Amino acid sequence: MDVWLEFARGPLFAFCFLVMVLGLARHLILQVYLLLNKGHTLRRVRWSMVALDSLGWAIPLRHLIRGTVVLTLASVLFHIGVIVVPLFLGDHVLLWETTLGFDLPQIGQRTADILTLSTLACLLVLLFYRIWVPRSRALSRWSDYGLIVAIVLPFATGFMAAHPAWNPVPWQAMMLIHVLSANLLLVLVPFSKLAHVVLFPFDRLSQVHWQLKPGAGDKAAAALYGEEARV
Numbered sequence: 001m002d003v004w005l006e007f008a009r010g011p012l013f014a015f016c017f018l019v020m021v022l023g024l025a026r027h028l029i030l031q032v033y034l035l036l037n038k039g040h041t042l043r044r045v046r047w048s049m050v051a052l053d054s055l056g057w058a059i060p061l062r063h064l065i066r067g068t069v070v071l072t073l074a075s076v077l078f079h080i081g082v083i084v085v086p087l088f089l090g091d092h093v094l095l096w097e098t099t100l101g102f103d104l105p106q107i108g109q110r111t112a113d114i115l116t117l118s119t120l121a122c123l124l125v126l127l128f129y130r131i132w133v134p135r136s137r138a139l140s141r142w143s144d145y146g147l148i149v150a151i152v153l154p155f156a157t158g159f160m161a162a163h164p165a166w167n168p169v170p171w172q173a174m175m176l177i178h179v180l181s182a183n184l185l186l187v188l189v190p191f192s193k194l195a196h197v198v199l200f201p202f203d204r205l206s207q208v209h210w211q212l213k214p215g216a217g218d219k220a221a222a223a224l225y226g227e228e229a230r231v
Contacts, residue, residue, distance in 0.1 A: 001172040008179040014099050016183040023190020024198045031199065071136075074125040081119030082151065085112050085158075086182070109162065116159045123152055147192055153181035 086092055090106045097103050107115075127148050129136045157178035164171045189195060 001170075001176065005172060005176050005179065008176060008183065009095065010099065012183055013095070013179070013186075016186040017100065020186045020189045024195065027190060027195055028198055070125065071129050071133075074122040077118050078122035078126065081115040081122070081155075085115050085119065085155070113159065113162070116155050119155055120152065120159075123148055123155075143192070147188070147194070150181070150185050150188055154178055154185055157181060 084107065087096075088104055088107045089112045090109070093104045093106050127145070130140045130144060130148075131137060157174055160167050161171060161174045161178050167174050185194075189197065
């Protein structure tokens with residue numbers, strides 16, 4: 001078990017991280033290529049407004065839709081946890097330094113526990129909305145539910161591994177599941193909606209980034225607001 005754990009933490013982690021980096025780099029290169037080929041549009045873009053608008057959507061108090069306050073707050077808290085815990089937890093920082101050679105600030109275990117539990121709770125809220133709210137269910141695919149499970153696994157197993165007294169299985173087994181599920185999530189990032197970690201700023205350049213299929217706008221409007229909202 002220790003050999004497998006060491007392999008998962010070392011070479012396998014480095015490989016999965018490389019896949020994520022290369023995949024995200026490909027997204028960035030393609031988006032920059034699209035921008036350069038839309039030069040006539042870019043000359044009219046006010047980049048300061050794009051930056052402010054991106055910040056506004058990151059903290060979307062101005063964009064709340066009636067009935068989605070809980071969903072929005074859960075989404076914001078989820079994003080905080082899913083970024084802060086993997087990057088700044090002490091054990092993770094040691095892994096970044098050992099495997100990739102760079103250091104980061106650390107958060108304490110108590111803070112990590114709070115953020116982990118908050119992230120898991122927010123994921124349950126997001127899952128509830130996808131299952132029970134008609135407009136969210138209409139826009140959801142099986143891959144969306146699978147992605148929620150893929151995010152739950154490393155957070156839940158990491159929390160259990162950090163509290164061995166609560167483990168239903170030996171610590172080595174729980175840690176191996178945690179590391180393997182985290183590696184899987186790294187690989188999924190550039191091939192799933194998690195790629196918006198780098199694509200988010202491009203979303204604000206809607207005339208460049210959004211490339212919807214014919215009729216997609218009508219379907220989205222109908223799913224969100226009913227058939228009468230078709231344009």
